[in-house]
Amino acid sequence: MKGPALAGLLLLLWTAAAAGSDRPDAGRDLYNGVGAATATVSMGGAAALPATRFACRACHGRNGAGGREGAAPPIRGSDLFHATLARPAYDTASLKRALAEGRAPDGRVLASLMPRYAMDDATFASLAAYLEGLAGLQRRGVHPRAVTLAVAVPPDNAATARRYADALRAALDDLLGGRPVHGRTVGVTLLAGDTAAILEGAEDAVAVVGLAPSARLDVAAFTDRQVPVLFPLFPLAGGEDATVVRGLMADRQDALAAIAARLASDKVTAMTAIDAPGCGGQAESFARRYAATSVRYTLSALPLSAKASGDVLLLCPDRQVARRVLHGLPDGLRIYGLAGELLSSAEAGRHHLVLASPEALLVSRDKKANLVDVHAAAAARLLVSALKSAGRNLDRTGLVAAVDAVSDPERQLDYAADTLNGTAFVPFIETKPR
Numbered sequence: 001m002k003g004p005a006l007a008g009l010l011l012l013l014w015t016a017a018a019a020g021s022d023r024p025d026a027g028r029d030l031y032n033g034v035g036a037a038t039a040t041v042s043m044g045g046a047a048a049l050p051a052t053r054f055a056c057r058a059c060h061g062r063n064g065a066g067g068r069e070g071a072a073p074p075i076r077g078s079d080l081f082h083a084t085l086a087r088p089a090y091d092t093a094s095l096k097r098a099l100a101e102g103r104a105p106d107g108r109v110l111a112s113l114m115p116r117y118a119m120d121d122a123t124f125a126s127l128a129a130y131l132e133g134l135a136g137l138q139r140r141g142v143h144p145r146a147v148t149l150a151v152a153v154p155p156d157n158a159a160t161a162r163r164y165a166d167a168l169r170a171a172l173d174d175l176l177g178g179r180p181v182h183g184r185t186v187g188v189t190l191l192a193g194d195t196a197a198i199l200e201g202a203e204d205a206v207a208v209v210g211l212a213p214s215a216r217l218d219v220a221a222f223t224d225r226q227v228p229v230l231f232p233l234f235p236l237a238g239g240e241d242a243t244v245v246r247g248l249m250a251d252r253q254d255a256l257a258a259i260a261a262r263l264a265s266d267k268v269t270a271m272t273a274i275d276a277p278g279c280g281g282q283a284e285s286f287a288r289r290y291a292a293t294s295v296r297y298t299l300s301a302l303p304l305s306a307k308a309s310g311d312v313l314l315l316c317p318d319r320q321v322a323r324r325v326l327h328g329l330p331d332g333l334r335i336y337g338l339a340g341e342l343l344s345s346a347e348a349g350r351h352h353l354v355l356a357s358p359e360a361l362l363v364s365r366d367k368k369a370n371l372v373d374v375h376a377a378a379a380a381r382l383l384v385s386a387l388k389s390a391g392r393n394l395d396r397t398g399l400v401a402a403v404d405a406v407s408d409p410e411r412q413l414d415y416a417a418d419t420l421n422g423t424a425f426v427p428f429i430e431t432k433p434r
């Protein structure tokens with residue numbers, strides 16, 4: 001490292017430590033557009049907005065490698081604090097000027113697509129330290145002789161997660177028998193404790209695998225810290241960023257589309273969409289989204305009126321609320337919904353349920369198999385293939401990208417065809433009253 005760059009780096013580290021006392025994560029949050037805004041932003045001379053509205057990562061990429069939006073350049077510390085053919089090296093003063101006034105070190109005015117940010121010194125120091133650390137974040141969990149995968153144990157779903165970790169270890173052992181991949185043994189570590197401890201532990205893993213459904217820990221909690229999330233145990237929402245997240249079953253958007261298609265093939269013409277408090281207006285937005293189909297939707301609050309049609313749509317991401325709503329519904333209805341929300345709470349035998357179940361794809365060949373075990377076996381296979389194709393020069397983004405090359409015909413997974421999940425196929429589970 002050349003003299004001025006080193007001096008800049010030391011200054012950064014020093015100021016970052018000084019800022020650490022009040023909001024150590026201000027820079028990370030500003031970069032990723034999460035948490036309370038500690039800076040303001042203006043674009044094209046417009047009035048100032050909270051900086052969270054223009055997250056750096058939206059344009060420069062989660063890993064700072066650039067190129068997500070309008071030829072945004074790489075802005076990792078290793079990029080900025082070195083001269084390029086186009087400009088001299090940045091130091092802290094010129095980086096601050098670039099953010100506040102849109103000027104490069106040589107005085108060039110940056111394109112107006114790069115917003116202008118106003119922030120206090122502590123936030124700036126924290127942001128600069130975060131940029132400095134971005135490249136290193138990419139190599140977390142990758143050691144000379146080992147690579148570390150993590151299974152998080154959410155406090156509200158610990159038994160599932162522990163079982164998953166055991167199953168994943170066993171499946172990896174079956175496939176590898178302890179043999180290294182490109183010189184690295186593949187280890188699985190358990191992340192337990194409270195949410196803060198789990199998230200901290202995840203920083204030392206190349207990825208979190210098989211995340212169990214939890215009300216306290218979601219996918220974004222990890223990806224906001226640059227930790228990739230591979231193959232959660234539940235269907236993804238569908239809008240996740242495939243550079244840090246991969247699933248192995250159809251996502252929620254696919255499942256909703258499958259319900260709409262199912263209604264058509266069941267020749268449903270009128271349907272009551274349940275609008276229950278705590279369900280986030282999901283049924284209503286479904287009705288609006290699929291309004292153009294042949295089904296006429298009537299939105300209904302609880303309790304259902306006697307005139308309500310016998311076909312009901314119940315969408316409710318909070319399983320506990322879903323269970324209560326389902327419990328309160330009269331007998332004899334045909335209820336459409338998602339297995340992940342309604343199946344565990346199915347009042348066996350009371351209702352006719354028609355449930356979209358991306359999860360069922362995994363267990364369809366062996367109905368007695370446990371989803372956790374089958375999922376872990378599938379995930380292990382995908383991970384080993386991805387690790388093999390990623391090569392020796394492994395990092396987090398590289399591992400996720402290597403999933404692209406993987407296909408598992410037996411489980412109908414093909415990531416070249418469906419980048420996020422490898423499949424969009426949604427089976428249904430139907431249970432009828434006894």
Ligand code: HEC
Nearest residue numbers: 054055056059070071072073075098104110111113114115
């Ligand atoms: C809306 C998209 C967008 C957002 C949001 C954005 N940038 Fe930029 N940024 C750009 C573009 C485009 C350029 C290239 C401008 C040019 O070279 O004229 C740029 C240039 C830069 C440069 C100059 C790099 C160089 O090599 O000279 C730095 C530093 C920078 N951005 C940092 C940030 C930081 C830090 C944030 C968040 C606080 C951020 N940017 C948010 C689009 C964006």
